[in-house]
Amino acid sequence: xxxxxxxxxxxxxxxxxxxxxxxxxxxxxxxxxxxxxxxxxxxxxxxxxxxxxxxxxxxxxxxxxxxxxxxxxxxxxxxxxxxxxxxxxxxxxxxxxxxxxxxxxxxxxxxxxxxxxxxxxxxxxxxxxxxxxxxxxxxxxxxxxxxxxxxxxxxxxxxxxxxxxxxxxxxxxxxxxxxxxxxxxxxxxxxxxxxxxxxxxxxxxxxxxxxxxxxxxxxxxxxxxxxxxxxxxxxxxxxxxxxxxxxxxxxxxxxxxxxxxxxxxxxxx
Numbered sequence: 001x002x003x004x005x006x007x008x009x010x011x012x013x014x015x016x017x018x019x020x021x022x023x024x025x026x027x028x029x030x031x032x033x034x035x036x037x038x039x040x041x042x043x044x045x046x047x048x049x050x051x052x053x054x055x056x057x058x059x060x061x062x063x064x065x066x067x068x069x070x071x072x073x074x075x076x077x078x079x080x081x082x083x084x085x086x087x088x089x090x091x092x093x094x095x096x097x098x099x100x101x102x103x104x105x106x107x108x109x110x111x112x113x114x115x116x117x118x119x120x121x122x123x124x125x126x127x128x129x130x131x132x133x134x135x136x137x138x139x140x141x142x143x144x145x146x147x148x149x150x151x152x153x154x155x156x157x158x159x160x161x162x163x164x165x166x167x168x169x170x171x172x173x174x175x176x177x178x179x180x181x182x183x184x185x186x187x188x189x190x191x192x193x194x195x196x197x198x199x200x201x202x203x204x205x206x207x208x209x210x211x212x213x214x215x216x217x218x219x220x221x222x223x224x225x226x227x228x229x230x231x232x233x234x235x236x237x238x239x240x241x242x243x244x245x246x247x248x249x250x251x252x253x254x255x256x257x258x259x260x261x262x263x264x265x266x267x268x269x
Contacts, residue, residue: 025066033059093160094230099137101202101209102223104144110204111144112154112184114169115234119195121156121167128156128167135162154187154199170194185219188212198233200226 033052040048064071097113104111114121122128129150133139135157143165144151153166169187177186188199192212201210209226210219213233221229 029059029063093135093157094227094234096135096137096140096160097157097200097230098223098227100140101200101226103137103141104202105207105209108204108207109141109144109146109202110184111140111200111202112169112188113140113200114154114156114167114188114191115198115200115230116156116158116163117196117198119197121191121195121197122164125154125156125164125167125169125191127153128164131155131162131165133162135160154191169199185210185212185217189215189217192216198230 036048036052039045040052093115097115100113101111131143139162140155142148143155143162150166154169155162156164156167170190171183171186172190172193174189177189182203182205184201184203188201188210189212191197191199193215196214199212201212202208203210208220209223210217210221211226211229212218213229218229
């Protein structure tokens with residue numbers, strides 16, 4: 001039972017942090033730690049073994065500091081599990097986003113829309129102008145229309161309302177990203193790395209539709225694929241789940257569609 005519990009825990013931790021900014025730090029940290037532990041045990045280095053034991057508490061604090069964004073997102077996803085939440089529907093909000101994205105993509109107007117979930121996004125973004133109005137395709141089109149005073153930046157949606165506009169999202173700093181990736185897509189990926197938000201992007205150059213979630217950026221999706229993804233996250237099923245469904249909803253096993261262009265490893269396909 002102990003081996004099973006540890007195996008499941010280690011698997012989900014690695015699945016969750018894989019592809020994030022802290023993954024390379026985690027692998028390097030564990031490699032050095034294991035190497036020192038094996039070396040001290042094999043060569044009977046008592047001083048080194050004592051130092052490793054003394055600094056174990058500091059290692060735990062270092063992990064909390066380094067992986068603070070990943071831990072916040074993991075705890076937020078745990079809180080979003082059906083076990084802790086009552087079912088709710090956001091089908092109307094999904095259609096508002098779909099209609100907006102369709103209109104903007106047709107005329108190649110860039111857009112960056114973040115859908116807030118359990119983590120308040122205003123704490124993770126810079127600037128931003130309070131809007132606080134009902135989210136409609138017409139209102140979102142007006143915000144992103146070129147030469148508008150607040151068209152530059154992202155929009156934050158809270159439920160069926162537009163909370164903020166002209167927000168500056170944190171850019172992803174992952175070194176494995178394609179250099180041709182634009183600012184909007186990097187901002188969408190960066191916000192999804194630090195929060196549990198869903199971020200939808202419309203490219204100004206090509207009109208292509210993309211979305212980012214949990215540090216994964218998927219580019220070149222169709223409207224039906226975007227609707228399916230949003231429904232899988234925002235529309236909570238009302239039927240009871242069995243144990244297998246509950247495990248699948250755990251962080252690290254979220255919806256991953258076929259046409260992924262940029263994945264957690266940054267590989268284009």
